[in-house]
Amino acid sequence: TNALLLAKKIDLFKPSPYFTWSIHLDGDKEMHDRAVCQDGVYERAVEALKLAKSKGFRVTTNSTFFSDADPERVAKFLDATTALGVDGMTLSPGYAYERAPDQTHFLNRTRTKDLFRAILRRGRGGKAWELSQSTLFMNFLAGNVSYRCTPWGMPLRTVFGWQRPCYLLGEGYVPTFKQLMEETDWDAYGVGNYEKCADCMVHSGFEATAVADSVRRPWRAAAVALFGVRTEGPMAPDVSLENQRPAEYVYDENIAKLSEIREHEAQQRAEQRSTAA
Template sequence: MTIAGGEPLIHPEIAEIVSGMIARKKFVYLCTNGILLEKYIDRFSPSPYLTFSVHLDGLRETHDRLVCREGVFETAVRAIRTATGRGFRVTTNTTVFEGEDPVEIRKFFDYVKDLGVNGMMISPGYSYDWAPDQEHFLKKDRTRNLFRMILADRAGKGWNFNHSPFYLDFLEGERDYDCTPWGSPNYSVLGWQRPCYLLNEGYASSFKELMEGTDWSQYGPSSGHPKCRDCMVHCGFEPSAVGDATSSIRNTIRSLSSLLPAG
């Protein structure tokens, strides 16, 4: 399960929440921008069930520009080094936007690999209606072209992505999926968000109500829903890719081989 932000580390009982999930043997990805991680890291203990997922959208200049705050990149990188040095599992979470330089992103992946993280997550940005800057969200054709350049010869780069190989194929346009929005359901104090993490069209009081009370045919690229047309975000399409990974023996073998150490 993923504990998303805002910034979960500001919650006064976040360590107890995480501990409770680990006690239930739930795999927890705790999202953070890294700013408070060094300050609060002593509240946690390394566990195979706990991963800090640190937001990094590029190298220093790019990341600081995107988060509108100078110095955040260095703070996050220092926190990553501290966490990995203490034996915590750490991954990075990167959103790619229109106009970004694929050469720089490839250099960024090399840099993150050298930090010794356990994996990298990448996704094209989703055009939230309330986002003030709508010009830098990617359209589907542009997403595929950009990711073809970013992920070229990825097998020989030693990059360790925390994704199925089929989702990376999807980003490059080599596979086509409809989304599986119930594969990564979003739950909060308000209930189960309908229909997915990215769209907010109300809440269901139970997972059963979410599944049975939502007309799933109205969502996803094939539905023609304008808000779904250009979406390729991992929360909806990684579950589809995982389903594809078990659709044949050949796909299963490829998927399992991707779990071997990169390099």
């Protein structure tokens, strides 16, 4: 949530260990208000966060950082948010998705790794902060390991249906989760397979891979948890982009097709109603 209605609606909810308010905060006041193009949003979100904490809710934050992020400032923001008593913070680099209005401030892979190393260096490799993502995802963002994504790890359902292949790319919609899993050509996507994926290191695609790796190699996750994310030294070689297929710009076409289907369905329903009458 952007938390703008949270204070007004909070009494409709009860605290539970199984329920978390995840509040969107893309940095300190200036950074966040600029990211959402509206003054005052940061202060309202922080007030709502404090209110939810005072009422006994679990509260986390989620933050996306872009190429103009200043590591020193981000580190101070993470210090301040940890001091608010949040139950966790999720960090992710921005991704240059096809429909984003601002295409100039997104990060490529090298800049992402440099930025996250610079941020984590200021917080004892992440140990200084109440981060809620896996240590191996942070390790990946710092360039210490290379992963392929698990796009179905955080699937997205929209008014059009289940979005394929992932939260970030809208290249088709299907009505059921079973169809999403069984009919998507997963090998056509991911870093190294598809041009649109080349710069992606986003939480929604790679956290699930990091979690699976933590289960497979718990000693690696334990070492990062104990010593913090390594922020110096060589980075792991990345996936080759040599054989990736070129980008296809299909979003508008898909939405136009879906609108036609919806219109046709509405017409059919109207005809059935008039026949029944």
